[in-house]
Amino acid sequence: MKFHIETWGCQMNDHDSEKLAGLLLKEGYESVDTVEEADVVILNTCSIREKAVHKVYTELGYLREMKQQRPLLIGVTGCLAQQEKDALFKRAPHIDFVLGTMALQQLPKLVEEALAGHRRVIDTEDYPDNHLFPPEVTQRRSKAKALVTIMEGCDHACTYCVVPTTRGQERSRPVDDILAEVRLMVAQGFREIELLGQNVNSYRGGCSFAELLERVSEVDGVEWLRFTTSHPMNFTRELAQTLVSNPKVAPFLHLPVQSGSNAVLRRMLRGYTVEEYLERLGYLGEGRARFAISTDIIVGFPGETDEDFEATMQLVEQVQFDTSFSFIYSPRPGTPALRLKDDIPHAVKLARLTRLQRRQTEITLASHQRIVGQELEVRIESQGPTDHGYWMARTGQWQNVHLVAGEGRQLPFGGLTRARINYAGPHFLGAELV
Ligand code: SAH
Numbered sequence: 285m286k287f288h289i290e291t292w293g294c295q296m297n298d299h300d301s302e303k304l305a306g307l308l309l310k311e312g313y314e315s316v317d318t319v320e321e322a323d324v325v326i327l328n329t330c331s332i333r334e335k336a337v338h339k340v341y342t343e344l345g346y347l348r349e350m351k352q353q354r355p356l357l358i359g360v361t362g363c364l365a366q367q368e369k370d371a372l373f374k375r376a377p378h379i380d381f382v383l384g385t386m387a388l389q390q391l392p393k394l395v396e397e398a399l400a401g402h403r404r405v406i407d408t409e410d411y412p413d414n415h416l417f418p419p420e421v422t423q424r425r426s427k428a429k430a431l432v433t434i435m436e437g438c439d440h441a442c443t444y445c446v447v448p449t450t451r452g453q454e455r456s457r458p459v460d461d462i463l464a465e466v467r468l469m470v471a472q473g474f475r476e477i478e479l480l481g482q483n484v485n486s487y488r489g490g491c492s493f494a495e496l497l498e499r500v501s502e503v504d505g506v507e508w509l510r511f512t513t514s515h516p517m518n519f520t521r522e523l524a525q526t527l528v529s530n531p532k533v534a535p536f537l538h539l540p541v542q543s544g545s546n547a548v549l550r551r552m553l554r555g556y557t558v559e560e561y562l563e564r565l566g567y568l569g570e571g572r573a574r575f576a577i578s579t580d581i582i583v584g585f586p587g588e589t590d591e592d593f594e595a596t597m598q599l600v601e602q603v604q605f606d607t608s609f610s611f612i613y614s615p616r617p618g619t620p621a622l623r624l625k626d627d628i629p630h631a632v633k634l635a636r637l638t639r640l641q642r643r644q645t646e647i648t649l650a651s652h653q654r655i656v657g658q659e660l661e662v663r664i665e666s667q668g669p670t671d672h673g674y675w676m677a678r679t680g681q682w683q684n685v686h687l688v689a690g691e692g693r694q695l696p697f698g699g700l701t702r703a704r705i706n707y708a709g710p711h712f713l714g715a716e717l718v
């Protein structure tokens with residue numbers, strides 16, 4: 285039997301797909317690259333915004349046609365599966381099985397039952413040991429960086445967000461389990477580790493998140509350490525100290541602010557003011573100059589006035605985020621913000637988003653231009669040069685690099701090399717080997 289997994293959403297979902305693939309490979313299934321070749325197709329879904337959900341239903345429509353022509357098992361996993369549960373079968377009766385985000389290890393059982401002819405197979409239970417997934421089973425897709433779960437779920441209650449429902453309550457993996465997985469990753473050749481959680485700052489698996497970073501960085505062979513995502517509410521001085529003082533921590537901090545208006549932040553229940561956000565960024569001290577700072581912003585949240593939006597623009601000017609990810613507010617099922625009136629015309633939301641993104645592109649470009657002329661360590665992220673003749677690489681600050689290495693030159697995939705930055709665009713840097 286051949287299976288194919290399509291993945292939407294965040295790194296947590298990418299990593300879940302690596303776990304799901306591992307479970308099926310262990311049972312003797314074969315992994316294939318396209319839907320067309322597969323006997324079993326799994327859609328690992330996201331429901332963070334309406335658009336993400338649309339993409340899933342579009343794909344399901346395509347698969348329905350395919351299923352009319354040949355035998356095909358269709359499974360839905362991920363956040364949409366957890367949110368909709370058996371309602372998915374009503375909406376798309378050609379789905380064979382539904383697997384929740386907290387029941388990953390049940391996948392082989394579900395596939396087997398569906399293959400045996402059972403219809404509407406479903407497991408969306410909350411298994412308390414879901415986060416204790418055996419790391420040797422995981423089938424890593426990226427060779428440049430190993431994703432390692434440190435916690436699952438989210439105990440925050442941001443009023444716009446589905447994640448607390450789709451991923452359940454916070455649970456942390458014990459430190460020793462994490463360290464064992466990191467050692468295994470290094471033994472498999474990984475040099476860069478990304479620690480994953482919806483809210484890594486509230487990690488409680490036996491030490492603080494700051495201490496966890498220290499301990500992971502002490503594992504022999506770890507060169508760069510990244511993490512995602514960090515919530516400003518639990519961003520402590522201790523953590524900032526670790527970030528700036530530990531040379532293994534890559535100089536990149538993603539700290540989602542969501543809005544520059546205190547009134548909006550209050551209605552979002554984010555748990556901090558703009559002033560507190562700035563204060564916490566300030567914890568980085570002089571070390572901050574070395575760091576790229578990234579953020580998430582939602583525009584058009586219910587009741588966002590022109591003044592509120594101007595406050596967001598002002599914050600963007602003040603902080604000069606190196607990058608930001610911005611979205612139009614999307615009303616989500618079961619979230620408290622549904623009780624607020626979604627009162628801003630779509631055209632206004634779109635105009636705000638466009639203005640914010642244009643300005644961000646300029647700021648990002650300026651931040652890239654400051655790097656031109658520098659010599660940096662970059663990690664090689666392609667197996668060879670692209671058709672355009674350059675290798676793909678990344679800086680510690682997470683910028684994309686197009687690296688020209690010279691005819692016939694071989695570079696170590698996943699390894700570090702020194703490069704001189706000689707070009708800056710808004711989306712990537714150009715570089716040559718030193
Ligand atoms: N746990 C992370 C966020 C994960 S979701 C954190 O709190 O930092 C990633 C981003 O999607 C959020 O930061 C937010 O900007 C955006 N987002 C979440 N729900 C949304 C919604 N209903 N509409 C628009 N954007 C949303």
Ligand code: SF4
Pocket residue numbers: 438439440441442445446447448482483515
């Ligand atoms: Fe969603 Fe807020 Fe939790 Fe992030 S912290 S996942 S935005 S509820």
Ligand code: F3S
Pocket residue numbers: 292293294295296297329330331332362363446447450451
């Ligand atoms: Fe999407 Fe779920 Fe991640 S909603 S962003 S896949 S946690």
